[in-house]
Amino acid sequence: MTTEMQGGPRTYDVRTYGCQMNVHDSERISGLMEDAGYVRAADADAADVVVFNTCAVRENADNRLYGNLGHLRPTKLKNPGMQIAVGGCLAQKDKGDIVKKAPWVDVVFGTHNIGSLPAMLERARHNEEAQVEILESLEVFPSTLPTKRESTYAGWVSISVGCNNTCTFCIVPSLRGKEKDRRPGDILAEVRALVAEGVLEVTLLGQNVNSYGVEFGDRLAFGKLLRACGEVEGLERVRFTSPHPKDFTDDVIAAMAETPNVCHSLHMPLQSGSDRVLKAMRRSYRQEKYLGIIEKVRAAMPDAAITTDIIVGFPGETEEDFEQTLEVVRQARFSSAFTFQYSKRPGTPAATMEEQVPKAVVQDRYNRLIATLEEITWDENKKLVGEKVEVLVAVGEGRKDERTGRMSGRARDGRLVHFATGGIAPRPGDIVETVITYAAPHHLNADGDPLSHRRTRAGDAFEAGRTPKLKGVSLGLPSIGVPAPLPPAEGCAL
Numbered sequence: 001m002t003t004e005m006q007g008g009p010r011t012y013d014v015r016t017y018g019c020q021m022n023v024h025d026s027e028r029i030s031g032l033m034e035d036a037g038y039v040r041a042a043d044a045d046a047a048d049v050v051v052f053n054t055c056a057v058r059e060n061a062d063n064r065l066y067g068n069l070g071h072l073r074p075t076k077l078k079n080p081g082m083q084i085a086v087g088g089c090l091a092q093k094d095k096g097d098i099v100k101k102a103p104w105v106d107v108v109f110g111t112h113n114i115g116s117l118p119a120m121l122e123r124a125r126h127n128e129e130a131q132v133e134i135l136e137s138l139e140v141f142p143s144t145l146p147t148k149r150e151s152t153y154a155g156w157v158s159i160s161v162g163c164n165n166t167c168t169f170c171i172v173p174s175l176r177g178k179e180k181d182r183r184p185g186d187i188l189a190e191v192r193a194l195v196a197e198g199v200l201e202v203t204l205l206g207q208n209v210n211s212y213g214v215e216f217g218d219r220l221a222f223g224k225l226l227r228a229c230g231e232v233e234g235l236e237r238v239r240f241t242s243p244h245p246k247d248f249t250d251d252v253i254a255a256m257a258e259t260p261n262v263c264h265s266l267h268m269p270l271q272s273g274s275d276r277v278l279k280a281m282r283r284s285y286r287q288e289k290y291l292g293i294i295e296k297v298r299a300a301m302p303d304a305a306i307t308t309d310i311i312v313g314f315p316g317e318t319e320e321d322f323e324q325t326l327e328v329v330r331q332a333r334f335s336s337a338f339t340f341q342y343s344k345r346p347g348t349p350a351a352t353m354e355e356q357v358p359k360a361v362v363q364d365r366y367n368r369l370i371a372t373l374e375e376i377t378w379d380e381n382k383k384l385v386g387e388k389v390e391v392l393v394a395v396g397e398g399r400k401d402e403r404t405g406r407m408s409g410r411a412r413d414g415r416l417v418h419f420a421t422g423g424i425a426p427r428p429g430d431i432v433e434t435v436i437t438y439a440a441p442h443h444l445n446a447d448g449d450p451l452s453h454r455r456t457r458a459g460d461a462f463e464a465g466r467t468p469k470l471k472g473v474s475l476g477l478p479s480i481g482v483p484a485p486l487p488p489a490e491g492c493a494l
Contacts, residue, residue, distance in 0.1 A: 010048040011041035017064065018055025020205055020241060021176075022088055024156035026053045028114055029087070036118035045075075049083045049121060054090035056171055056345065065090055069102040076104045083107065083121055087114065092134060092175040093347065099130045110134040111176055152466065153392060153429035153458035154201040154237075155194040159187050159225065163207035164214070165244065167271075168282050168349040169311065169342065172207060179208070181215040184225050191232055198461035200429065201237035201392060202229070210243040210252055223251035230259035234457075236431075237392065237412065238262045242269060242309075245285040248293050257300040264301045265414035268293065269309040273328030274321035277314050280353070287328055294332050305335035305413035312369055313342040313362030315353035322365050326372055335380055335415065336442065337373050341366050374441040381415070381439035388435050388451065389444070391417045393459075395428045406445075415444055422449030429458030 012033045016026040029051055030040065041047035050072065054065050069084070076082050085107035086098050092110040099105050106124040109117055112135040120131040162177040163170075191202055204225070206212060213221025229238045238261050243252075245268060256262045268290075272278050275286045297304050310325065329337075341362050344351040389411040397408035397416055406418045407426060419434045426432050431454040434446035 009037055009039050011046070012038045012049040012051065013041045013044040013047035014051045014053060015044075015068070016053045018053075018089065020156060020203070021158075021161075021207070022053050022055055024158060024205060025088065025111075025114060027156070029053060029117060032115065032118055038118075048081065049085065051085045051087065051117070054086060054088035056089035056093045056175060062090065062094075066101060069105065073102075073104050083124060085109065085117060085121065087111075087117065089172070089175045093171065095134045096132045099132060103130070106130055108132040108134070151395075152198055152461040153394075153456070154203070155199045156205050157187060157190050157194070157202050158182065158205045159209060159212050159222075160206040164211065165208060166282050168280065168353075169271075169314065169345065171345045171348050174347060176207060179206075179211065179214060181212055181221075183216075184221065184228065187225065188228055188232065191229060191235065195232055195234045198429070198457040198466075200235070200431075200456060200458045201239065202235065204229075204238070204240040206240075206242075208242070208244045208247060209240050210247045210249065219249070220251050223249070223255040226252065226255040226262050227259050230261050232261075235261055239265060239414070241267045243267070244269070245290050245293055246283070250296065253296055253300050256297075263412050263414065264304040265307070265412075266297055266304055267307045267309075268297075270325075270328060270332070271309060271311050272314060272317070272321065273325035274317070275324075277317055277321050280316060281311075281314060281350075287324065291328065291331055303413065305415060306332060307336045307338070307414070308332070308334050309338045309340070310369065311340050311342050312366045313357040315342070315350055315357065316355040317342075317357055317365075322369075326369065329369070329372055329376065333376055333380055334373065335413070336377055339366065339369060339373070378439065378441040381441065381444055384415075384436045384444060385439050386436065388433060389415075389417060389446070391419060391432045391434060391446075393426045393428050393430045393432060395462075406447075411444070416442065417444045417446055419446040419450065420448065424450055424453045426450075426453050427455070427459035428462045429460075430454060430456050 014026045014029050016022050033049070034040070038049065052065060052068065065086070072084060076084060083106040084104065086105055087109045089111060091098060091108050092112075095108065098108050107117065107120045107130065109120060110133070113133055116133055120133060124131045160179050160181045162179040163173045164179045165173065187204075194202060210222045212225065213219060218224075226238065226240070229235060238259070243266070248268070256264065256266070270290060271281060271283055273287055278286060294306060297306065310329070312322070342357070391409040391411055393407055393409040397410075404418070405420065407421055408416060408418045409432070411417050417434070417436070419432060424432075433451040435448055435451065436444045437447045438445040
């Protein structure tokens with residue numbers, strides 16, 4: 001029986017797969033649903049509306065979605081008033097095929113029309129038939145939509161959507177469209193609105209953040225935006241993801257080094273260390289340039305923690321190519337890495353390439369890569385034993401924290417820290433200073449008493465059960481051409 005039949009408001013549950021962009025899109029979906037009168041389901045399995053926000057990049061994304069839809073079919077048959085919606089990248093790719101494969105789905109919406117979801121749900125109920133609406137370009141910039149944030153202390157802020165690159169393994173440009181940039185003043189308005197709600201940390205999001213400014217003709221726009229974020233009072237940490245080595249410029253390194261609240265953590269996707277494979281991937285940089293960027297970053301910020309993405313087994317990859325990747329890993333000394341075994345994505349050039357690498361070979365290389373990475377990350381983490389770190393206390397980062405009596409959070413460089421609380425009672429969003437006592441490949445422990453504990457507005461918001469819910473900053477789509485200058489107080493000359 002639905003909550004509506006029982007006299008209460010209809011409930012919803014959003015299930016998210018994929019990258020940070022999808023996580024942030026799910027915050028918008030939640031904001032839209034609540035603006036339309038829905039409430040989040042206390043029991044996800046009993047929700048009146050289940051929304052799948054999908055990914056088409058991750059391996060086995062299709063199988064995972066259709067498997068989960070299959071699991072929901074018996075529930076839907078028992079409860080005809082229940083609705084199922086599918087959005088995100090896989091919806092943009094498969095379109096109406098989703099309803100053909102899973103006729104019990106009520107709504108399919110794409111990456112460009114998230115804002116249509118509540119109306120489509122109502123149409124599906126009224127017409128008693130599935131609604132499929134996939135736009136090929138943005139209907140409205142996503143940040144104009146209401147957003148229900150998941151965190152009291154950290155927030156995502158989109159600076160652009162879409163991508164102008166043509167990597168042969170990636171389907172994102174065809175699903176997210178060409179890059180669209182927000183105006184810097186609009187971005188800063190959203191940052192200030194989040195800080196006013198208690199948020200201490202923002203992460204600037206884009207498929208390629210350091211090509212930001214392409215629409216209004218300023219190649220240095222991203223560095224200026226970082227510096228402008230440095231002038232937002234109350235904003236303690238600024239991060240960004242993801243940059244692209246081909247567009248990464250020295251002014252961004254300088255902005256990172258010279259702006260106190262910009263964290264010394266950098267996610268710099270490598271994908272492969274082989275120039276030959278990089279060319280086949282259409283990654284327009286080579287090993288020498290990549291390592292040159294790492295060298296410059298470390299010269300400006302010796303404490304920088306650098307993370308990366310690596311694909312193993314790209315079509316045509318030889319043992320020599322793979323050894324080149326291992327060599328870059330050894331030189332770059334990454335603090336962590338997202339590693340992937342290449343898998344075909346229909347619609348990408350790489351899917352039709354000859355010389356697909358046998359699965360057994362890919363698995364062997366993958367295992368060797370993981371072993372090399374773990375040796376390096378462990379060595380790098382050991383260097384921090386005895387060092388003082390500032391930890392932004394988080395929710396549920398450590399699976400064993402309850403058993404060990406620790407709490408967890410992220411250091412300024414992005415590393416995960418499990419810390420003993422001693423005689424204090426920090427809240428998620430508070431700041432704790434402590435000393436590292438033990439290092440593992442993927443985390444740090446601090447088992448002594450904290451050196452200090454600072455209660456924050458973000459911690460107050462968590463304690464009060466209050467997460468930021470922004471109505472959306474009125475942005476519209478950016479127009480072409482050089483924008484009018486911003487007021488000097490905003491700290492950005494764009």
